[in-house]
Amino acid sequence: MFKFINWEVVVHESTGQAMDFLAKNFRYNTQTFQEFARDVDDGKRLYLRALSLDKPSDAPANLDTDFPMISKDFVLPPQMEFVKERLFSSVLRISGPVNMWLHYDVLANIYCQVKGTKRFYLFPPSDVTQLGFAPGASSSSIDVFSSLASSSLSHCHPYETELRPGDVLFLPQLWLHTATPVSSSSVAVNVFFRDLDKGYSSGRDVYGNRDLAAYEKARQDISRISKSFKDLPRDTRQFYLGRIADELLQVASE
Missing domain, CATH: 2.60.120.650 (Cupin)
Incomplete structure (x- = not known):
């Protein structure tokens, strides 16, 4: 004691x-x-x-x-x-x-x-x-x-x-x-x-609050997607990124 x-x-x-x-x-x-x-x-x-x-x-x-x-x-x-x-x-x-x-x-x-x-x-x-x-x-x-x-x-x-x-x-x-x-x-x-059988981040996680591996990877993908449109005119960039966002929402609702 x-x-x-x-x-x-x-x-x-x-x-x-x-x-x-x-x-x-x-x-x-x-x-x-x-x-x-x-x-x-x-x-x-x-x-x-x-x-x-x-x-x-x-x-x-x-x-x-x-x-x-x-x-x-x-x-x-x-x-x-x-x-x-x-x-x-x-x-x-x-x-x-x-x-x-x-x-x-x-x-x-x-x-x-x-x-x-x-x-x-x-x-x-x-x-x-x-x-x-x-x-x-x-x-x-x-x-x-x-x-x-x-x-x-x-x-x-x-x-x-x-x-x-x-x-x-x-x-x-x-x-x-x-x-x-x-x-x-x-x-x-x-x-x-752990209530999921798989999907957790494989990195160090002392607090048990590191986001799922799929989300961490998706955020990296978002950065790459954003960079691929950066040289286009603003209206064109918004048009296509808006379409991509809508497609992701449709996938999320399935």
Whole structure:
């Protein structure tokens, strides 16, 4: 236990309640776990997404190997045996009064609330073009909790839920989501698993959020297609690129 409380963690320290991954309105601080826990109790805007204890840059987080002294207290129900069979990572998450930015995960996952209460908003994948996701980005700067009070997201299809200790939320791959604390602090375990038989990127993926290989290749193809039209007049370029875009939409609807 002494090793655990003196373990150094890298935490997000936010300047406001709504963290923004793209704007980087937070900084990374290194402190002992004991210091972090104390600061969270004091109400500081801190957020911990635990990494692998031994290989933070190379291996996914795993509660069993990273926190063996507490992992036996976390047990998935037998109905979720398929999650353990396809396990990618199990991530300890602890936060003070800060919102997680709007994002999607490429891997399916379950969010298990251990302590405190959190409110989630989820959006179906079809809303991705309406929520400020730049090409190739899996995060958005839109503050959903402020925007839902206006009419700016009236064209979207949000689902809302509130998690209390013992609740488990299933997050299908590519569902957009964000969360805000209802209590002063929150402890959760987030378990990611592979629900596709193939198609994942073959590159290093510590966070389990690297886009599918087909999408990565398609973005390279888009760059090449764009360059092949760059010397044509604007109207001609728009005509043909518009036709290509329409063809892709037809393929997507099949």
